[in-house]
Amino acid sequence: MAKLFTLAEISEHNTNKDCWLLIHGKVYDVTKFLEDHPGGDEVLVNATGKDATDDFEDVAHSATAKAMLEEFYVGDINSSTIPTKNQYTPPKLANNNQNKTSEFIIKILQFLVPLIILGVALGIRVYTKSSA
Known part of the structure; x- marks a missing residue:
């Protein structure tokens, strides 16, 4: 044995x-x-x-x-x-729809940033024509 x-x-x-x-x-x-x-x-x-x-x-x-x-x-x-292996359990987090909130913010920025750039470009063009 x-x-x-x-x-x-x-x-x-x-x-x-x-x-x-x-x-x-x-x-x-x-x-x-x-x-x-x-x-x-x-x-x-x-x-x-x-x-x-x-x-x-x-x-x-x-x-x-x-x-x-x-x-x-x-x-x-x-x-x-032999100590038993503990399986990792991630902590439970509050479900506050962070993913949907960030998706919404990204969509707004994708719309607003080009408009702001276009507005600034037009503003500069109008300003330079009026000062000439």
């Missing part, structure tokens, strides 16, 4: 002299592999103290790399020690 570890226990192994990772609910002591890791030891040490599954999968490791994990396997995680 596999040994069960808590997340707190796994988190204690977080240096380049003692490095454990949690990947897919399994605990791996990768200390001996740190020097051979193609991405460097810092990448692995930075993945300690949390569920590193996403970090591991994001790199798209080869089947060979995934098979290598088995030689570093030391046990499983006690899943009750």
Whole structure:
């Protein structure tokens, strides 16, 4: 039977002299592999103290790399020690039709700005003709 570890226990192994990772609910002591890791030891040490599954999968490791994990396997995680992920819920805002208000203002400006420009241009033309 596999040994069960808590997340707190796994988190204690977080240096380049003692490095454990949690990947897919399994605990791996990768200390001996740190020097051979193609991405460097810092990448692995930075993945300690949390569920590193996403970090591991994001790199798209080869089947060979995934098979290598088995030689570093030391046990499983006690899943009750992993904090649950909270889904983000945005705050509810008052519905004051800001989108419709801004659309209305834009339409007014699209109408008024050309009229103002035309009026200024005509005013300058009339002023220059009357002063000549």
